[in-house]
Amino acid sequence: MAKIVPSEGVGRAWLAAARHLDTQRGRKDRNLVLEISKPQALSGEDLTIIRAVDAKLREHHDDLSIETVSGTIFPNSLYRREGRPQFYKSFVEVMAVGKKPNSWGTYALRMINRVDRKGKGTYNPLDSIVERLLKTHTGKTYQAAYELGVVDIHDDFDTNLNGYGFELPLFDPSRDAKPTNVPCLSHLSFKLTDGKLDLTAIYRSHWYCMRALGNLVGLSQLQSFVGKESKYECGTLTCIATHAYLDSESFGGVPATTTLLTGLPVT
Template sequence: MELIKGETSPAVWLAAAEHLNGLKKSEDFDVILHIAQPTVFSIEDRRVHDEVDAFLKSHGAFGIHTVAETIFPFDEYQRAGKAGLFGPFPEKLKAIQKARSDGNWGSYAYRILRQRDAKGKIFNPLQYMLIKIKKHGKYRASFELGPGSPMEDEIQIYDPATDRGRLYGGPCLSHLSIKVHDGQVRFNATYRSHYYVRRLLGNLVGLGRLQFFLAHEAGLKVGPLTVNSTFARLDTGSGEGSGGHWTKAEAKALIDRCRVIYDKSALAA
């Protein structure tokens, strides 16, 4: 178990990767990551982001943006706004999934935008979440209750109806808890299994974009992001499809290059 705290997603990614790299099997249980500013990037953060992105793409894996889009389709949000995101996009995403060999691509985004209730009726969890956040904000603003009680809600990602029979290949992101407090949207995400080279930084970017969406649309600020990796692994890729492949030595070299980026900045300061 390890708690890793930092200001930005790339900085926390690097510290987490270094933690796993220092362990005998390069894996650990219950690694807690806390990012104070998940949507803020310094110049050094951007360089680390680009270093990791180039590494993933050159080794046959999805780049950071592609991984982030599986959580929140920021491209679609920029292109068509909230109406496009809530309206036709989920059906477009389903069509994309059917056409791809890796049919699970984008399943997080789809589950955040489309689920069935107990009666089998389709609803949009993210849309209802935004409505509740807006109502909570108006309530506090109207009644001036000081700090007030935080609004709490959750989006369940794991679906036992479709996922219970899978030994592998199910959603690694299983649960997303959202809280609004002191004018900030706070996230807590739970991963049942987490690949720290090919997925983690993209996951952090995607979750930060989802936070930004809710905060921006509700007129609030982006708060901290906490991630609970119940099992974390410094992976070497899947060796197939878009998972890429690299050696442990190559992963370590990537980590070392990223640390040099931050160290040079610290020395210059």
């Protein structure tokens, strides 16, 4: 049975979900759903939670922080500095140098730089979504795509869909059909609801100590980018983890994790 966690902010949503996982057998659960109504608005409690988790990550990992995790979803600082579309080119250039050998890169790279299956260079799925959403201001607007997310990525961007798309699949069967070292974020779906832009993210697996809060921050920044560039106010951010795990070892063990969770602001 799904566990639904409603909240206004990303920090408070993460804390409520992490506390739930801390009570589960093996600190694991299936179909953990976060419904965040104001993901871009950070309250004092949200900031306190984010700072505490960031400090714990930095304490136990040399190269891990909320910022480094959120940056794998969306390079927000680069976008704010250079704007669209220049930041696309800059990010691809940075990743060409900085991407680890034999790795699949980052989610952001997959969103903005995909190889055309017909050998005609690359294309930018994320900007295709922005452009298609912009067209809804002068044409017919569709609220949802009613997708399963199992078709090929190229089918999702077929021009014959005439506005039914708005999908951003990240799983690539040709590269990711392996038991290990595969992306945990499977699919992103943008929807228009009562004139607002909602975002739903589906994770096949979500590690709550090491990754989840940074991912939520990155998703909120991605949603903000698409909303701003397509001239839509942002709505709800929904994050679904089909497998959620409170990886307490990432925070220094079970006692340290429980102490952190109980000491943070009550949500």
